[in-house]
Amino acid sequence: MSGITHCARCRGKLHIYGSADGKRRFICYNRTHGKECRQGSAFLSIYEEQIERYLETFHIPADPQEQLLAMHRKAQTSFDDAMAQRSRIETR
Numbered sequence: 001m002s003g004i005t006h007c008a009r010c011r012g013k014l015h016i017y018g019s020a021d022g023k024r025r026f027i028c029y030n031r032t033h034g035k036e037c038r039q040g041s042a043f044l045s046i047y048e049e050q051i052e053r054y055l056e057t058f059h060i061p062a063d064p065q066e067q068l069l070a071m072h073r074k075a076q077t078s079f080d081d082a083m084a085q086r087s088r089i090e091t092r
């Protein structure tokens with residue numbers, strides 16, 4: 001998440017910093033480098049829990065799930081065929 005998330009106040013990148021108590025914090029890069037931002041920091045675990053709860057709301061319906069599995073099987077078969085052909089060519 002570090003470097004790809006942005007501060008809600010100044011849009012600066014958020015970075016993870018360790019603290020003396022061993023807990024990592026998420027804080028605005030601009031704030032830590034003397035630029036004008038008053039956004040407070042928070043423990044990284046808070047954000048991780050929020051993202052985990054958000055991801056738990058994702059549900060892939062049965063049909064797309066089957067389609068993805070079929071695409072995966074087809075890709076795997078193509079890869080296996082290509083590897084077999086490569087092996088035959090290399091043994092000539």
Ligand SMILES: [Zn+2]
Nearest residue numbers: 007010028037
């Ligand atoms: Zn900021």
